[in-house]
Amino acid sequence: MNEARVNLWRTMAMTADVELAFAPAVTFERLARARAEGRVTALAGRLLLALAVLGTGVAVSATGRVSVELVAGIALSWSFALLVQAAAAALVILPARARTVTALRAFELWFQAHVPWSLWLLLPPLYFVAAGRHAPDGAVLAAALVPVVWTALLMRAFARRVLRSPRAEIVTVVHQTVLWGLTLCYFAFAMGGWDRVLAEVGL
Amino acid sequence: MTRGHWAAAGLVAAGLVAGSLSPRPPLREPIRAGGFWILAVDFHVHGFPGDGALAPWLLRDEAARAGLDAFALTNHNRVSTARAARRLFAGTPGPIVIVGQEITARGFHIAAAGLEERVDWTQGAAAAIRAVHAQGGVTIAAHPGRDYWQGWDDASVALLDGFERAHPSMTQPERAADYAAFAARAAALHPNIAAIGSSDFHTGASPGVCRTWVLARERSAAGVVAAVREGRTAAMDMAGTLYGNADVVRVISEAHLAAPTRRPLAAWSRTSSAAAVAGLLLLVLL
Numbered sequence: 417m418n419e420a421r422v423n424l425w426r427t428m429a430m431t432a433d434v435e436l437a438f439a440p441a442v443t444f445e446r447l448a449r450a451r452a453e454g455r456v457t458a459l460a461g462r463l464l465l466a467l468a469v470l471g472t473g474v475a476v477s478a479t480g481r482v483s484v485e486l487v488a489g490i491a492l493s494w495s496f497a498l499l500v501q502a503a504a505a506a507l508v509i510l511p512a513r514a515r516t517v518t519a520l521r522a523f524e525l526w527f528q529a530h531v532p533w534s535l536w537l538l539l540p541p542l543y544f545v546a547a548g549r550h551a552p553d554g555a556v557l558a559a560a561l562v563p564v565v566w567t568a569l570l571m572r573a574f575a576r577r578v579l580r581s582p583r584a585e586i587v588t589v590v591h592q593t594v595l596w597g598l599t600l601c602y603f604a605f606a607m608g609g610w611d612r613v614l615a616e617v618g619l
Numbered sequence: 620m621t622r623g624h625w626a627a628a629g630l631v632a633a634g635l636v637a638g639s640l641s642p643r644p645p646l647r648e649p650i651r652a653g654g655f656w657i658l659a660v661d662f663h664v665h666g667f668p669g670d671g672a673l674a675p676w677l678l679r680d681e682a683a684r685a686g687l688d689a690f691a692l693t694n695h696n697r698v699s700t701a702r703a704a705r706r707l708f709a710g711t712p713g714p715i716v717i718v719g720q721e722i723t724a725r726g727f728h729i730a731a732a733g734l735e736e737r738v739d740w741t742q743g744a745a746a747a748i749r750a751v752h753a754q755g756g757v758t759i760a761a762h763p764g765r766d767y768w769q770g771w772d773d774a775s776v777a778l779l780d781g782f783e784r785a786h787p788s789m790t791q792p793e794r795a796a797d798y799a800a801f802a803a804r805a806a807a808l809h810p811n812i813a814a815i816g817s818s819d820f821h822t823g824a825s826p827g828v829c830r831t832w833v834l835a836r837e838r839s840a841a842g843v844v845a846a847v848r849e850g851r852t853a854a855m856d857m858a859g860t861l862y863g864n865a866d867v868v869r870v871i872s873e874a875h876l877a878a879p880t881r882r883p884l885a886a887w888s889r890t891s892s893a894a895a896v897a898g899l900l901l902l903v904l905l
Binding site: 431433434465468469472473474475476477478479480481482483484485486487489490492493494530531534535538541542545546548550553603605606607608609611612615616 | 631634635636638639641667668669670672673674676677680681694695696697721723724725740741822823824825885888889891892893895896897899900902903904905
C-alpha cells in the first residue's frame, strides 16, 4: 500500500518531501538507506526553505505584501521556532544508538518532514492574496490541528525507520512533549506570563 | 535541484524583488489647526517578541506606511518590547513609539499608554488605572464588549481616560452594538472621556486600520498622552466614520482627513506576494 502511494506521488512528479509526508515509513527507509552521511549544505538548504516559508507566510498574512527586508526580518525574528524544533529533535536524535545514519543526516531527514507545517503557513496567505480578505482566525487556528497530528505521525515513522528505535511511540511522546512544552512557554510569555495562563484556567 | 526547483526559486526571488521595488508612501506630514497638531495614532498594537507578528522595526515601518504619526506598543502584561523600541528609535524620523501595556486580566483588558514600568495585572481595574495614572500614563478600555463587562464597575469606568469606540471586531454587528452601549455608559459616567480607535494589531488587519485622531499641543509621546487625558480625540473606524468629541470630529472632517483607512491590497503588492507564495508552494510540492 505504501509502495503504491509512493509510486502515485512519483507519477505526479512530487518531491521526496511530499512522498515523505504521505508515505513516511517507506520514504524514510529509502532515504536513510540511500545516504547515511549528512551534508551541511543540504541541511542549510532545508533550514533556509523553512525560514523562507515562515517569513513569507507571516509577511503576507500580517501586511499583505512582501519585500526582502520584511521577509528576512520576520524570518530572523521567528527563527527561534526552528531552534525549538532543532532542540526537540536533538533530544531524540543524539541518544539514538541504533540509528544507521549520522546525526547530521538525521537532522536533514527530520527537517525534510516539513510539508504539513509549510502548507499551513502558505495556504492562508495564498487565500488572502487571491480573495483579498483574511481566512477567519478561528479556521486557521483549528486547521493547525492537522499539522500537529500529521507531524506526530511523521515523528513515529522517523523514530522507527531512521532512529531504528524499538519504542517509537515513546520517542514520539518525548519529542512532542518537549516541542510543545517549549512552544507553550513562549505562548505563556506572549500572553502575559504563566500566572495569567493559570488564572485563565482557574488555577 | 531540478529545473522546476530553479524556476520556483526564481518565482520566489522575483516576488521578493518586485515587492522590494514597490513605491513607498512618503511619511505623512502632520497638519496644524488652531494651535494643535492633528496626529493619527494607534493606541493598541502588539509586537514581537510577544503575540504580535512583527518586530518593532518592521512594525514602525508598517505604521509609517499606514500614515500613522504615533503608535502605542501594548504587549500583554509587558513593557519590555515597547521600551526597547522607544530606545531604538529615539531621535529617528518616523512614527513616535509610545510605551504601553495591554493590562490583561480575566474581567477586563486595558490598553495603557505612556508607561515606564510594567503594571501589575492581578489587581482590579480601578487599582490598575490608578497605577497607570501614578506613572503619568493614560488608560483605555480595550475592546469593551460584553465578554469584559464583568470587570468594569461604574467606579472604574469613571476613572478611565478613554475607551475603544472603533475596533476591527466592529464588523460583527453584536460587537458594534456592545461598543456603542459601553460608549453611552462611559459618557454618562465621564462626559469628557476620549473616544479611541485602535487596530489591536497582532497578525492581521494592518496597524491603523482603526485609528485615533488627536489634537496634541506638542508632537511627542507626552503630547499625545496629554491629548487623551484631556479628551481631544476622535475615533475612526474602518469605514471612515468618526466618533467622539464633537469639536474634534468637526476639525478632522474639515481637514478632510476622514478618508477610509481600510487599505485594499495594491495590485503590485498582491502580484508580488502571490508570486512569492506560489513559488514557495511549488518548491515544497513539485
